[in-house]
Amino acid sequence: MRELVVLGTSSQVPTRARNHNGYFLRWDGDGLLFDPGEGTQRQMIHAGVASSQVTRICLTHVHGDHCFGLPGVLARMAVDQVTHPVHLHYPASGEETVRALTGLAGAGPDLRWHPHGGAGDVADGLEVAPLRHRVETYGYRVREPDGRTLLPDLLTAAGITGLDVGRLQREGQVGGVRLADVSVPRRGQSFALVMDTAVCDGARRLAEGTDVVVMESTFADEEAGLAAEYGHLTAGQAGALASEAGAGLLVLTHFSSRYADVAPLREQAQARAGATRVVAAADLDRYAFPRRRELRRRTSPGPGA
Template sequence: MRELVVLGTSSQVPTRTRNHNGYLLRWDGEGLLLDPGEGTQRQMIHAGVATSQISRICLTHVHGDHCFGLPGVLSRMAVDGVEQPVHLHYPASGEETVRALVAVAGRSVDLRLCPHGAAGEVAEGLDVVPLRHRVETYGYRLREPAGRSLVPERLAAAGLSGPAVGRLQREGEVDGVRLEDVSVPRPGQRFAFVMDTAVCEGADELAEGADMLVTECTFADDDAGLAAEYSHLTAGQAGAIAGDAGAGLLVLTHFSSRYQDVTPLVSQAQAQADARAQTGGTRVVAAEDLDRFGFPRRRALKQ
């Protein structure tokens, strides 16, 4: 299963309808908890998400609305008896803050601290790229390797079925039939997570070719001055990033409490995404607390 569970969508302060940040990405057998803000433990209960599903926790930076939920989540994992190792990824400059948060929770969870201080792969298929904010901040990208999809008609024409198909996938050739003869290229899926940042090359790099792109959208276009002052994105800027990158689905989140209705922000982002679209167009949605987003269908396969 590949699914994004939204646990909170508010920036800086929660509102009556929005909790602080928090997102759980289910990616096959892994569960990545991203930027758990205050109240994440309770939101997980509302969302029906068990702590046993968490294998990694990823912090973009150490501002409170992106990490103050960490002690509660770790404490709950201890209560629930979670036994698997949990890797905690975070910017190296936030070491003191992270260690303080972990200390509050105690150390009864097998937590592996994984600080990073530069762009690169921090786990298999998981990359970090620096963003531009008021403190050291990194976005995350999870990528699946490209592969091949079998074509039933080609398999039948080649006389392959049953165990022979499994052998073909493992070995690449069976009885003179090559895997590429009976399959088509399958592009790997990509997920990108871009939180607190001004427009920068890092955001563009993370968004490139993403099937699902989650970005902050703290301000409306009319408040571009505030966005620049605090190093955040406007709705239009988020849409432009997605359109330029050819992202499939843009999920907007991290809204300022000044906006009770974020429908205009979606319109602003969609307009810019459409204007900058490279291929296929980008669909823009606004996340609400406890929303679930399945991954879009794979891109069209090249014959």
């Protein structure tokens, strides 16, 4: 199952309708919790996300609205007797803050520490890229490898049935029939989280070709000066970045408390997003991932043709 659960959407301070940041990604057998701001533990209860489902916690940076919920989440894991290892990813420059926050939780789960100080892979299928903010900040990208989709009509024509189907997938060839003869390429799905940043190459890299990208939209376009001063995106900038990257769905979040109604921000982003679909997230929203995309459909009559 692949699903994004939005736990909070407010920047800097919560509002009556919006909690601090928090995003939970169900990705097959993994549960990735991004930027747990204050109140995340309670939001997880409302969203039906059990602490035992969290296998990784990923911090973009150590500003409070992105990490002050960490002690509560870890303490809840201890209460719930979570026994599996929990991998904690964070910018190396925030080590002192992260250690202090985790220390507040007392005896929590089995934490595995993963500080990072540059772009690249930080775990299998998980990479980071630097963003442009007032402190060291990284966005995250989750991806699966490209694969192939088997085509039943071509399997039948080639006489591949039963256990031989699995063998073909593992070994790449069975009795002269190649995997490529009975399948089409399938692009692996990907997800990106682009938080506090001005427009930068790291944001573009993370969002490139993603099925779903969560992107901050702190300010309306009219406040472009404030956005530049504080290292944030406007709604229109977020839409343009997603369009340039060819993202499928842009989920806007991290809204300033000055905006009670974020519909105009969605409109500004969509105006510059091209073919990318744009939604303005609300707390406790859920977004299921689309079906994987086939890159091409074979038109030849069968294997060896």
